[in-house]
Structure formats: structure tokens, C-alpha cells
Amino acid sequence: MLSVATLLCVSCLLTATQGQERASMWRGNDRGGRCQYSFTVSSPTEASCPTQAGGPEMDTLKSRLSLLEVMVTRLAGGAAASGGPGADVVVQQQQQQQQKLQEAHSQAMREKAQLQRERDGLDRQVQDLQRRLEETRQEAERLRSRPCVQTPPAAGSPQQDSGLRPAGGPNVLSHLVPSGQTGSLRDPSWHYGSPGYQELKAEVTEVPVPTAAYMEVGTGCGELVAIGEPETHRKADTIAGKYGVWMQDPEPVAPYGASMVWRIDTVGSEVKQLFGYENMEQLARGYPTKVLLLPEAVESTGATMYRGSLYYQRRRSRTLMRYDLSTESVAARLDLPHAGFHGQFPYSWGGYTDIDLAVDEQGLWAIYSTNKAKGAIVIAKLNPHSLEVLKTWETNIRKAKAANAFMICGRLYTVASYIAAETTINYTYDTATSQGKALSVPLMNKYGYNSMIDYNPVQRKLFAWDNFHIVSYDVRLGRQQ
Numbered sequence: 001m002l003s004v005a006t007l008l009c010v011s012c013l014l015t016a017t018q019g020q021e022r023a024s025m026w027r028g029n030d031r032g033g034r035c036q037y038s039f040t041v042s043s044p045t046e047a048s049c050p051t052q053a054g055g056p057e058m059d060t061l062k063s064r065l066s067l068l069e070v071m072v073t074r075l076a077g078g079a080a081a082s083g084g085p086g087a088d089v090v091v092q093q094q095q096q097q098q099q100k101l102q103e104a105h106s107q108a109m110r111e112k113a114q115l116q117r118e119r120d121g122l123d124r125q126v127q128d129l130q131r132r133l134e135e136t137r138q139e140a141e142r143l144r145s146r147p148c149v150q151t152p153p154a155a156g157s158p159q160q161d162s163g164l165r166p167a168g169g170p171n172v173l174s175h176l177v178p179s180g181q182t183g184s185l186r187d188p189s190w191h192y193g194s195p196g197y198q199e200l201k202a203e204v205t206e207v208p209v210p211t212a213a214y215m216e217v218g219t220g221c222g223e224l225v226a227i228g229e230p231e232t233h234r235k236a237d238t239i240a241g242k243y244g245v246w247m248q249d250p251e252p253v254a255p256y257g258a259s260m261v262w263r264i265d266t267v268g269s270e271v272k273q274l275f276g277y278e279n280m281e282q283l284a285r286g287y288p289t290k291v292l293l294l295p296e297a298v299e300s301t302g303a304t305m306y307r308g309s310l311y312y313q314r315r316r317s318r319t320l321m322r323y324d325l326s327t328e329s330v331a332a333r334l335d336l337p338h339a340g341f342h343g344q345f346p347y348s349w350g351g352y353t354d355i356d357l358a359v360d361e362q363g364l365w366a367i368y369s370t371n372k373a374k375g376a377i378v379i380a381k382l383n384p385h386s387l388e389v390l391k392t393w394e395t396n397i398r399k400a401k402a403a404n405a406f407m408i409c410g411r412l413y414t415v416a417s418y419i420a421a422e423t424t425i426n427y428t429y430d431t432a433t434s435q436g437k438a439l440s441v442p443l444m445n446k447y448g449y450n451s452m453i454d455y456n457p458v459q460r461k462l463f464a465w466d467n468f469h470i471v472s473y474d475v476r477l478g479r480q481q
């Protein structure tokens with residue numbers, strides 16, 4: 001028995017010896033130049049290996065893995081670029097962002113639904129108003145036709161005026177009117193039918209009619225008597241917006257509607273960008289929906305918008321351009337005969353404001369000067385299609401003395417100063433009579449550098465560009481002096 005145990009033990013030893021034969025020793029220099037000995041013995045089980053035994057390969061793998069992790073996080077969220085926060089923090093931030101976005105989205109949806117409800121409400125009101133308007137119109141029609149009825153209503157057709165009958169039924173009239181007395185018939189008819197009509201007539205005459213009293217009948221035109229305080233719509237965000245021009249087409253053409261607002265920032269030598277905004281709110285927010293690149297650069301702030309075209313002076317030339325907004329191309333170009341340009345006859349503020357285009361109730365105009373006029377303001381009425389000059393007027397005010405000018409109802413108005421906070425419109429010239437005269441209508445230059453003033457005949461407002469600020473003024477027109 002003992003010998004068996006010894007034998008077992010020996011074989012055990014032998015096995016161990018065989019195992020130890022795989023041991024090895026390695027010697028080498030480490031990075032510090034010290035001699036390093038490594039003694040390696042194979043282990044029967046993996047678990048007995050100390051963790052460090054993973055060695056440099058494992059470390060390399062680990063660092064590469066974490067590098068990959070960082071890259072993945074950056075690709076996924078981009079927030080960990082600073083290298084500060086770990087992956088967990090990044091994921092957390094992303095989740096927070098996601099949550100915020102979701103909140104913003106649902107908030108926007110709620111607002112949208114609210115707006116929709118308000119819009120529906122307004123639609124209903126509009127419909128209601130339209131219905132009432134139609135009723136009123138019909139009523140007025142009935143009342144108007146009433147006294148003109150010359151023949152007595154036939155016995156069989158009392159409905160014709162039943163609406164105007166006093167209470168008592170459709171036969172009241174026939175009781176009152178002896179048959180055959182046509183003449184007297186009209187009187188009771190008048191008597192019964194008249195109250196409504198007379199009320200209407202009274203209403204009509206009692207309505208205050210200032211327009212008839214001090215405005216030119218029919219057009220709503222008249223001489224400028226007052227300008228309101230400026231209303232600010234937007235401050236330009238870049239230096240290019242120190243001066244510029246903004247416009248609304250008084251007679252828009254598809255695809256653009258009446259609320260579309262256009263703007264050109266005119267600081268710079270190659271001004272070609274025309275920004276379009278859906279409406280005044282979008283302009284105020286600074287979100288254009290359209291950016292058009294004009295084929296030729298714009299000179300200064302004299303551009304205007306009319307019947308689906310942008311009219312402007314081509315840079316360094318007396319060439320007028322008509323740029324069609326629907327085809328996005330030049331539809332007409334023509335030299336304005338003898339017109340000074342590029343600093344020859346600017347307004348007092350300079351800025352190459354030699355040729356100023358304007359639109360009013362009567363159409364398209366150019367305000368400029370020529371050598372022949374010796375710097376006095378010349379007004380030209382233009383054919384809006386071809387740009388040809390239809391007629392010109394030579395005023396007796398020097399262009400260099402005016403800070404700006406605009407047309408209202410065929411009259412030119414000039415501004416005394418572009419910097420004074422309290423200035424005036426101090427001269428007007430009427431193309432209908434070819435007469436000019438001094439006047440004094442106060443105007444406020446709120447921001448102290450008013451580079452553009454144009455009249456919009458539909459809004460009945462002055463549009464202006466005052467030192468980065470897009471502003472408008474209400475105007476009041478009155479009786480001719």
C-alpha cells in the first residue's frame with residue numbers, strides 16, 4: 001500500500017517537473033535604461049494569473065477602446081468635444097437636449113393649435129361680417145328700388161314690397177287704396193315705405209365726409225399735411241445695414257402677395273442681394289423667405305417696387321433696370337437721359353443718391369438732376385413697362401439741398417435734413433400745376449441718419465431707413481392750398 005502511495009507521489013513530482021520545464025527567463029532594458037528581468041512560469045489555470053499579466057497589449061486595447069468610445073460619443077452627440085465630461089455625462093446631456101427639443105416641439109404644436117383655433121374664429125367672424133354686409137346691401141337695394149316703384153302693386157304680387165309693409169299684413173295697402181286711384185296710391189306707398197328709406201338717406205347725409213371736404217374727391221389724394229411718429233420694425237444686424245432700402249409692392253403680381261416685404265442692404269460696392277419676407281412680422285424677425293441675386297449691382301437707396309418688378313439704378317451708370325420678380329430676370333433697361341450719377345447730383349447726405357425712383361397713386365417716377373438743370377431737381381414720369389420718359393418737370397430746388405425726396409399724388413416733397421431729430425418737409429412741387437412752394441411739415445429722424453424715404457400709396461405710409469432701423473410713418477393728406 002505504501003509503495004503505491006510513493007509511486008503516486010513520484011508521478012506527481014514528475015508531472016510537476018515536466019510543467020516546470022516550460023518556465024523561462026527574459027532579460028532586457030526598460031525605457032529608463034535599467035536592466036529588467038522577467039521570469040515566466042506557465043500556470044495550470046487561467047484564474048491564477050494576476051491581472052497585470054494582461055501586459056502592454058491589454059493596455060493598448062483598453063486605450064484604443066476608450067478612444068473609440070470617445071469618437072463614437074462625439075459622432076453621436078458631439079457634446080464631448082472638450083474632452084471634459086465622460087461618456088455618461090454626454091449621454092445624459094443628449095437626453096436632456098432631446099427632452100428639451102421634445103418640449104419645444106409640443107409647445108410649438110400647442111401654439112399652432114391655438115393659432116388655428118383663433119384663425120377659425122376669425123374666419124367665422126369674416127363670414128359673419130360678409131353675410132351681414134350682403135344683407136345690408138340687399139336691404140339697401142330694396143330700399144333704393146322702393147320709391148321708384150311707379151305702378152301700384154298688382155293684387156297678385158304683394159310680395160314685391162312685403163318686406164317694407166307695416167305690420168297688418170299684405171292686404172293693408174289694398175284696404176287703404178281705393179282701386180283706380182293710381183296717383184294717391186303712391187302716397188300711402190311712400191308713407192309706409194318711406195321711414196326706412198328716409199332713415200337711410202338721413203344716415204347717408206349725416207355721415208361725416210371729411211374726404212369730400214378736404215381731399216380730392218375719388219382718389220383720396222391731397223396735399224401732405226402731417227406725418228406721424230416713426231414706427232420701428234427692425235434693426236439691421238450687420239454693418240451692411242447702416243443704410244438701405246425696403247419696399248412693398250403697391251400692385252403686387254403673383255407669385256408674390258401684398259404682404260411681401262423686400263429689402264436691400266446697400267452698404268458695399270457690389271450690392272446685388274434682394275431679400276424677400278413673407279410679411280412685416282417676418283421682416284421684424286429677420287427671416288427672409290426669398291433671396292434673389294440681381295444680375296447687375298444696385299446703386300444707392302433709390303430702388304422701388306411696382307407691379308411685380310424691382311426698379312433700380314444700375315451701379316455707376318444712369319441706366320434704369322426693371323427686374324421682373326416672377327421670371328427673376330431683367331425685363332427692361334434704359335438710360336435716363338442726361339441724368340447725373342455716381343456722386344454728381346446726390347441728396348445732401350451723399351451716398352450716390354443721384355437717381356431716386358418713386359411710386360405713388362399716379363405711377364412710376366424718377367427724381368434726379370442734369371447738367372442742364374444745374375443741379376436742380378428734375379422729375380420724370382416713366383413708363384413702368386419700358387422705362388421710357390413720358391414727361392419731365394424741372395423744379396427750382398437744388399438737389400444737394402434736399403436730404404431726400406418722395407412723391408405723393410403727383411407731388412414732390414423734399415426733406416430738409418437727414419440727421420436733425422426734428423426736421424421738416426420744407427418744399428413741394430406739384431406736377432399737375434408745375435408750381436413749387438415752401439411748406440413746413442414736421443418729420444422726426446429718430447435714429448439720426450435717414451438715408452431712404454419713400455411713399456407707399458397703398459399703405460399710405462412713408463417707408464424709411466434711419467441708421468440701421470427700418471421705420472415707417474403714417475401720413476395725413478389734406479386740402480389743396
Ligand SMILES: *[C@@H]1O[C@H](CO)[C@@H](O)[C@H](O)[C@H]1NC(C)=O
Nearest residue numbers: 401415416417426427437438
Ligand atoms: C429746406 O431746408 C434746406 C436745409 O435746411 C435748405 O437748404 C432749403 O433752402 C430749404 N428749402 C426751402 C424751400 O425752404
